[in-house]
Amino acid sequence: MKAKTGYLGRVEGEGALEFEIHDGKLKRLKVNIWEPPRFFEGMLVGRRFDEVPDIVSRICGICPVSHMMTSIRAVEKAIGFEPDRGTIVARKLMSYSQIASSHLVHLIMLALPDYYGKGSLMELLPDKEVTLKKFIRLKETFNGITSAFGGGRALHPVSMVVGGFTALPNENRIRELRSNLLSSKDDLMDIFKTVSGLELPDLQTGSEFVSLSAEGEYAVNEGQIVSDMGLRGKEDDYETLFDEKEVPYSNAKKTVVRGRGPLMVGALARIYLQSDRLSENAKKTALEAGLIPDPVKNPFHNILAQAVEILHFAEGCQALLEIAKPETAYLKPEPGEGEGAALTEAPRGLLYHSYLIDRGGIVRKANIVTPTAHNYLGIEENLRRLIENNINEPVERLKLLAGMLIRAYDPCLSCSVH
Amino acid sequence: MRFFSPGDRKPRVGFFKFSCCTGCGFQLAYFQKSLEDTLKSFDFTFFRLASSSGTPEGPFDLALVEGAVTEPYQIIELKKIRANSAVLYAVGSCAITGGIPAIKAGVPEMEVQNKAYRTKLYGLTSLRPSVLGDYVEIDGSVRGCPPGERDLQEAMVSVLFHRKPEFAGYSVCVECKIKGNICVLVAEGLPCMGPVTNAGCGALCPSYHRACYSCFGLMGQANTAALKGKFRKLGLTEDEIERRFSLFDALETKK
Numbered sequence: 001m002k003a004k005t006g007y008l009g010r011v012e013g014e015g016a017l018e019f020e021i022h023d024g025k026l027k028r029l030k031v032n033i034w035e036p037p038r039f040f041e042g043m044l045v046g047r048r049f050d051e052v053p054d055i056v057s058r059i060c061g062i063c064p065v066s067h068m069m070t071s072i073r074a075v076e077k078a079i080g081f082e083p084d085r086g087t088i089v090a091r092k093l094m095s096y097s098q099i100a101s102s103h104l105v106h107l108i109m110l111a112l113p114d115y116y117g118k119g120s121l122m123e124l125l126p127d128k129e130v131t132l133k134k135f136i137r138l139k140e141t142f143n144g145i146t147s148a149f150g151g152g153r154a155l156h157p158v159s160m161v162v163g164g165f166t167a168l169p170n171e172n173r174i175r176e177l178r179s180n181l182l183s184s185k186d187d188l189m190d191i192f193k194t195v196s197g198l199e200l201p202d203l204q205t206g207s208e209f210v211s212l213s214a215e216g217e218y219a220v221n222e223g224q225i226v227s228d229m230g231l232r233g234k235e236d237d238y239e240t241l242f243d244e245k246e247v248p249y250s251n252a253k254k255t256v257v258r259g260r261g262p263l264m265v266g267a268l269a270r271i272y273l274q275s276d277r278l279s280e281n282a283k284k285t286a287l288e289a290g291l292i293p294d295p296v297k298n299p300f301h302n303i304l305a306q307a308v309e310i311l312h313f314a315e316g317c318q319a320l321l322e323i324a325k326p327e328t329a330y331l332k333p334e335p336g337e338g339e340g341a342a343l344t345e346a347p348r349g350l351l352y353h354s355y356l357i358d359r360g361g362i363v364r365k366a367n368i369v370t371p372t373a374h375n376y377l378g379i380e381e382n383l384r385r386l387i388e389n390n391i392n393e394p395v396e397r398l399k400l401l402a403g404m405l406i407r408a409y410d411p412c413l414s415c416s417v418h
Numbered sequence: 419m420r421f422f423s424p425g426d427r428k429p430r431v432g433f434f435k436f437s438c439c440t441g442c443g444f445q446l447a448y449f450q451k452s453l454e455d456t457l458k459s460f461d462f463t464f465f466r467l468a469s470s471s472g473t474p475e476g477p478f479d480l481a482l483v484e485g486a487v488t489e490p491y492q493i494i495e496l497k498k499i500r501a502n503s504a505v506l507y508a509v510g511s512c513a514i515t516g517g518i519p520a521i522k523a524g525v526p527e528m529e530v531q532n533k534a535y536r537t538k539l540y541g542l543t544s545l546r547p548s549v550l551g552d553y554v555e556i557d558g559s560v561r562g563c564p565p566g567e568r569d570l571q572e573a574m575v576s577v578l579f580h581r582k583p584e585f586a587g588y589s590v591c592v593e594c595k596i597k598g599n600i601c602v603l604v605a606e607g608l609p610c611m612g613p614v615t616n617a618g619c620g621a622l623c624p625s626y627h628r629a630c631y632s633c634f635g636l637m638g639q640a641n642t643a644a645l646k647g648k649f650r651k652l653g654l655t656e657d658e659i660e661r662r663f664s665l666f667d668a669l670e671t672k673k
Contacts, residue, residue, distance in 0.1 A: 009470025012440050036437040038490045042530030058518040061441025109468060119471030122457055136453055151626035155441050155564040159626040167626040246537050413520040414439050
């Protein structure tokens with residue numbers, strides 16, 4: 001029997017799942033991503049170093065800040081530019097607020113409807129009208145931070161450039177952002193309760209969990225590569241540690257740790273590897289959700305981890321807003337020659353950019369590896385496990401479960417192909 | 419363009435994406451201040467990003483289409499969407515001017531592909547980028563990358579009120595004047611694209627001390643020659659000038 005999901009709904013980008021079951025055995029399974037390639041690595045060649053963030057931002061409409069951030073760090077390394085402390089604080093605020101709003105969209109708009117047997121949040125209304133109102137309020141709060149620091153819009157922000165920020169919000173605006181965050185506490189807890197109350201399917205994955213790790217903080221914009229199977233490395237060693245494989249049936253590539261099996265990146269892997277660096281409240285909720293101290297490696301739990309991270313990043317933003325200064329810190333960088341690589345934690349996990357820049361400041365080579373490319377092999381592997389564990393269920397149920405698992409990874413197919 | 423006649427149902431909306439970042443879809447789904455009203459006033463019968471139900475077949479009272487055309491199958495789909503929709507608006511720079519995906523327009527197709535993929539995948543069928551208007555008649559353009567709230571709202575409201583939309587058709591300069599911004603081009607000598615760029619963003623870059631980089635695309639009848647002359651006087655090289663115009667308007671500049 002052949003089963004096809006067709007164009008998957010509530011997933012960023014265009015892809016579908018196909019599998020075949022014969023005599024009670026799963027024979028074939030593939031996630032086909034036909035999202036059209038835009039060849040960013042080709043387009044970037046010949047562009048100037050300071051155009052890069054505005055171009056790569058357009059890889060993704062839900063994590064533009066991550067692509068900008070990673071490219072800015074890689075380009076600054078290549079041309080030998082060091083950002084100042086104020087810039088580093090503002091950049092963290094950009095990333096934290098973007099991860100929180102991206103998680104919110106995923107949890108409420110994309111993941112939640114499955115657990116009520118509905119096709120969309122729209123179909124869940126009016127039952128979930130209260131949830132929708134809270135979702136909108138919280139989104140405004142987090143997008144408000146990204147937009148205040150990003151130059152008036154959260155999607156494809158304009159003031160975050162190579163060298164720093166062309167402008168930063170004034171003290172009144174910063175105060176306003178802090179008070180919005182303070183009054184969002186109850187909404188945040190309610191969203192956590194909504195997600196932690198869901199009955200998540202069972203599944204154990206053998207995937208290697210990989211994330212960044214930094215001394216004394218929950219790593220987002222910078223860190224060392226770590227995994228639960230002993231992988232350790234620097235961002236500059238990324239290309240020797242990881243391998244990108246092209247797939248005949250898909251426009252996306254599969255990335256693996258050289259010589260090893262599938263991996264998982266994203267919120268669940270981050271909490272698994274860095275739970276001791278979560279904020280106090282986030283730690284409490286992680287405990288309540290069963291993510292610590294004895295975590296189960298169940299990819300479905302990624303949505304719990306996202307709910308915990310929203311609380312963590314809300315507190316992180318609050319603390320950073322206390323020390324953020326309105327003075328702009330923008331030094332127009334001079335073109336320089338060199339090579340630079342950077343890794344960051346995007347909402348969906350490990351994101352890599354590297355650039356080779358010539359004397360005139362022109363990009364000669366670019367390489368981008370996205371979280372969904374890191375998760376791709378693991379998604380297929382765990383779909384196989386899930387279907388094999390439930391092989392006697394009716395095919396419609398299998399398709400639903402499979403869709404839920406794919407969504408639990410919160411894949412971004414535009415990113416995966418780029 | 420056929421106007422929606424209300425009767426006792428809500429207008430049916432289909433949202434489609436071609437080659438792009440899905441940012442327009444997210445912008446519509448966020449649409450924070452208007453999200454509740456939008457959900458209450460429209461029936462989103464096809465919107466894959468937000469719903470696993472619904473069919474792309476239509477019929478639609480309004481089709482919103484984002485993304486550039488870079489694949490042959492998209493042309494067939496686009497013609498089908500057009501046939502099944504009373505009103506079709508192109509949404510976002512990719513669909514209207516080619517936007518970022520059009521940067522590759524000036525380079526041979528295989529040269530770009532080979533920089534992104536090592537092996538020759540049999541499935542790669544990418545074409546030179548083109549825009550929706552090359553293949554079907556469009557009833558309006560909701561410009562921007564991402565589209566501004568004003569035009570997005572206008573697009574939705576026009577369908578509810580059965581009237582032609584009035585999208586911003588003037589330059590970013592007008593928005594700067596309304597906001598009382600000091601001109602970054604004249605006063606600071608920044609290479610601002612505002613004079614030739616379609617408005618709709620609220621003059622964000624100049625308000626944040628940055629030169630506009632034309633993410634809303636060139637406006638109609640833009641005097642590009644005059645602005646290029648101004649850039650030359652500021653000391654920009656021909657290469658730098660070309661870059662300013664080819665970031666979001668490569669299809670225009672590389673014709």
